[in-house]
Amino acid sequence: MSFRHIWAITRKEFHHILRDRSTLFLVLITPTALLLLFAYALTVDIQHVPIAVLDYDRSSLSRTFVQQITAGEDIDLYAQVETIGEIEDLLMKGEVKAALILSPNFSNDLLALKGLPLQVIIDGTEPESGVFAVDHIAWRAEEFVNQAVAGQLQAMGVPLDTLQPIDLRIRTWFNPDLKPRNDLIPGLISMVLGMPALSVALTLAHEREHGTLEQLMATPIGRAELLVGKMVPYIIVGLINVVVIPIIAILWFRIPFNGSFILFFVLSAIFLFSILSLGIIVGVFMPTQAAALALSFLVIFFPGFFLTGIFFPIASMPEIMRLEALGLPGTHYAVITRGIFLPGVGLDVLWPYAIMMTGLGFAFTGVAALFFKKKLG
Amino acid sequence: MMNNGKPAITVRELTKNFDSFTAVNAIDFDVYHGEIFGFLGPNGSGKTTTIRMMLGLVEPSSGTIDVLGTRVNQGVGDIRPRLGYMSQRFSLYNDLSVLQNLQFYGKAYGLNKEAMEQRIGEALEMSGLVGRENTQTKELSGGWRQRLALSAAILHRPEVLFLDEPTAGVDPVSRRAFWDLLYKFVAEGITVFVTTHYMDEAEHCHRLAFIQRGMIIAYGSPEQIKHEKMQGQVLEISPSDSIKSIKVLREAQQEDRLQVEEIELYGSLVHIIAVDLEEKKLLVKEILGQADIDIEQMTIIEPSLEDVFIASMRD
Numbered sequence: 001m002s003f004r005h006i007w008a009i010t011r012k013e014f015h016h017i018l019r020d021r022s023t024l025f026l027v028l029i030t031p032t033a034l035l036l037l038f039a040y041a042l043t044v045d046i047q048h049v050p051i052a053v054l055d056y057d058r059s060s061l062s063r064t065f066v067q068q069i070t071a072g073e074d075i076d077l078y079a080q081v082e083t084i085g086e087i088e089d090l091l092m093k094g095e096v097k098a099a100l101i102l103s104p105n106f107s108n109d110l111l112a113l114k115g116l117p118l119q120v121i122i123d124g125t126e127p128e129s130g131v132f133a134v135d136h137i138a139w140r141a142e143e144f145v146n147q148a149v150a151g152q153l154q155a156m157g158v159p160l161d162t163l164q165p166i167d168l169r170i171r172t173w174f175n176p177d178l179k180p181r182n183d184l185i186p187g188l189i190s191m192v193l194g195m196p197a198l199s200v201a202l203t204l205a206h207e208r209e210h211g212t213l214e215q216l217m218a219t220p221i222g223r224a225e226l227l228v229g230k231m232v233p234y235i236i237v238g239l240i241n242v243v244v245i246p247i248i249a250i251l252w253f254r255i256p257f258n259g260s261f262i263l264f265f266v267l268s269a270i271f272l273f274s275i276l277s278l279g280i281i282v283g284v285f286m287p288t289q290a291a292a293l294a295l296s297f298l299v300i301f302f303p304g305f306f307l308t309g310i311f312f313p314i315a316s317m318p319e320i321m322r323l324e325a326l327g328l329p330g331t332h333y334a335v336i337t338r339g340i341f342l343p344g345v346g347l348d349v350l351w352p353y354a355i356m357m358t359g360l361g362f363a364f365t366g367v368a369a370l371f372f373k374k375k376l377g
Numbered sequence: 378m379m380n381n382g383k384p385a386i387t388v389r390e391l392t393k394n395f396d397s398f399t400a401v402n403a404i405d406f407d408v409y410h411g412e413i414f415g416f417l418g419p420n421g422s423g424k425t426t427t428i429r430m431m432l433g434l435v436e437p438s439s440g441t442i443d444v445l446g447t448r449v450n451q452g453v454g455d456i457r458p459r460l461g462y463m464s465q466r467f468s469l470y471n472d473l474s475v476l477q478n479l480q481f482y483g484k485a486y487g488l489n490k491e492a493m494e495q496r497i498g499e500a501l502e503m504s505g506l507v508g509r510e511n512t513q514t515k516e517l518s519g520g521w522r523q524r525l526a527l528s529a530a531i532l533h534r535p536e537v538l539f540l541d542e543p544t545a546g547v548d549p550v551s552r553r554a555f556w557d558l559l560y561k562f563v564a565e566g567i568t569v570f571v572t573t574h575y576m577d578e579a580e581h582c583h584r585l586a587f588i589q590r591g592m593i594i595a596y597g598s599p600e601q602i603k604h605e606k607m608q609g610q611v612l613e614i615s616p617s618d619s620i621k622s623i624k625v626l627r628e629a630q631q632e633d634r635l636q637v638e639e640i641e642l643y644g645s646l647v648h649i650i651a652v653d654l655e656e657k658k659l660l661v662k663e664i665l666g667q668a669d670i671d672i673e674q675m676t677i678i679e680p681s682l683e684d685v686f687i688a689s690m691r692d
Contacts, residue, residue, distance in 0.1 A: 008484035012473070019472045211466030218432050218462035219485040 005221045009229025031192035031241045046132045050078035052090050052099040057106035069140045098122045098133035185255050186341040187310035190334040196234040197279030198296045204283025205292035224369045231276045242268040258344025267336050274329035274357045277364030284372040304330040332356045385410045385568045391440035400426045402591040415582030416572040423591040424572040428541050461535030465542045471515035486533035500528035520551030540571040576683040594689045609652040611680045617671040625668040
């Protein structure tokens with residue numbers, strides 16, 4: 001490996017990047033744009049779910065119950081109806097996402113402490129809103145029953161302060177507000193920072209397409225030198241985003257950053273090396289830029305999205321997918337970004353992931369250099 | 378032409394098969410130090426495959442290639458800095474400037490700072506691009522780009538320069554200028570291996586090989602090839618109707634009334650190749666006269682390489 005040869009390629013690649021606005025845009029702006037896009041698209045809170053109510057009981061208690069569940073921002077009372085047929089109609093038209101039916105025994109059963117006879121019907125074609133409505137109604141119903149029980153006990157002359165209710169307290173560590181963003185955005189960061197891998201795959205295919213690769217191979221520059229020289233500029237440009245993206249996460253999304261930034265920077269550099277090596281493999285095997293782009297989506301972009309555990313826990317994947325996930329640099333990097341952002345852990349915890357990324361990087365570069373014979377035919 | 382007696386390049390029994398297709402079929406040739414060696418042949422005859430094998434870019438199926446005393450069958454390795462190459466497709470980066478391209482190839486071949494400055498100055502002068510260093514390469518026209526690519530290939534002063542169809546698609550004036558540069562390099566002691574499909578460029582080479590369907594069918598200096606391959610002379614006729622003349626003469630040839638080797642259209646002229654042409658002149662005149670074709674001029678001329686190659690290709 002000659003530093004001069006690597007530098008010759010690196011310098012040339014920098015000239016290409018600076019000359020070509022679209023490449024510059026792709027490597028500098030895309031990670032930020034993707035982060036904003038996904039963060040907003042994926043963390044929309046469900047509110048104002050329209051429901052229909054069919055109250056067979058028509059008592060003051062049932063009216064109070066309906067009032068209580070539709071108070072607030074979560075559920076809106078769209079219509080009070082008289083028949084099941086009307087509910088079906090409203091659900092078919094999509095005007096309500098769920099319907100609540102109160103049994104004629106609603107207040108009797110409640111006062112007799114026999115439970116709460118309720119029925120909830122949801123629109124299975126859009127289960128997110130329906131399930132949300134069910135959860136909300138169940139939670140309010142529990143509260144309502146507790147109040148009723150307390151009232152009954154009081155009426156029976158039991159002093160309330162002697163009661164020892166079950167005290168169940170759930171504590172969520174690291175992300176106390178259970179805000180999905182706090183967990184999602186560090187995961188997303190691990191994905192968007194890998195975007196330069198696409199560019200590096202394209203640049204190799206570009207040289208092949210334009211015939212300059214043949215000329216390059218006739219020079220004394222070795223194949224490993226060529227591959228490393230092509231990676232260096234994209235690692236450097238990628239590191240700019242390693243600084244910019246956490247700043248956006250902290251200032252814009254208010255994500256706490258509890259760990260060491262220096263550790264984050266160093267581990268991100270290792271991640272860039274390993275994901276760019278994967279991009280280089282794509283460039284080595286694909287004859288044209290179009291093919292390289294298609295394969296990049298197949299092996300870098302989509303797996304980075306779905307297999308690295310950002311959205312779906314790796315533990316619940318079939319075994320073969322879990323193995324594939326282990327071979328993706330993003331899987332290990334997602335653990336690192338989440339670990340450094342939220343609990344703020346250090347290298348004592350993260351070292352296995354750092355080693356995995358380094359190993360994958362060298363393995364990918366080795367495979368690329370091996371197959372990237374200095375041959376054309 | 379010889380330099381300590383050993384050829385710069387020795388190729389023996391070189392063969393390249395692609396699946397069932399044989400691109401290069403057991404060819405032999407030598408290239409001597411300080412000569413322009415022409416590798417001629419029609420498109421698809423195996424020229425580019427051969428040049429790629431000589432540069433170690435393509436592995437031969439069998440046979441041997443020795444370049445500057447190194448066997449390059451599995452790659453040229455250490456002698457790479459001693460070789461220069463200009464591939465068939467335009468080999469510079471279109472989006473980089475003239476200067477950036479030259480600097481890149483200078484660095485790729487490990488030139489130090491002083492050598493770089495001096496060579497780039499010479500290269501700019503040679504390609505006539507002084508003052509246009511910062512022009513983007515894609516803005517240059519064909520002839521300029523070709524000369525710039527040549528300057529880049531010669532930047533590290535290689536001992537052997539490989540050129541694959543360097544003048545394809547370049548206008549005649551630029552082609553002439555390009556060949557003048559090649560003569561200049563040779564005068565400086567560089568050995569040039571050049572492929573072309575232009576017949577007229579063959580005459581410019583010191584020695585050449587003519588390849589057809591992967592096999593060498595003529596090899597030597599232009600004079601040698603003419604002498605060996607040309608059995609007979611060339612009769613150049615300038616008839617009133619050349620197309621009709623060809624038809625009439627070929628009929629006569631088929632019916633054995635006219636015993637000649639070749640009858641070819643040569644622009645608006647007709648070339649007849651045969652031994653003892655003097656004796657056949659009258660017969661030709663008679664055949665054309667019977668077909669009401671006037672002959673403006675009829676002379677026996679020195680054969681060109683084009684005549685030779687057409688004659689060889691018919692064999």
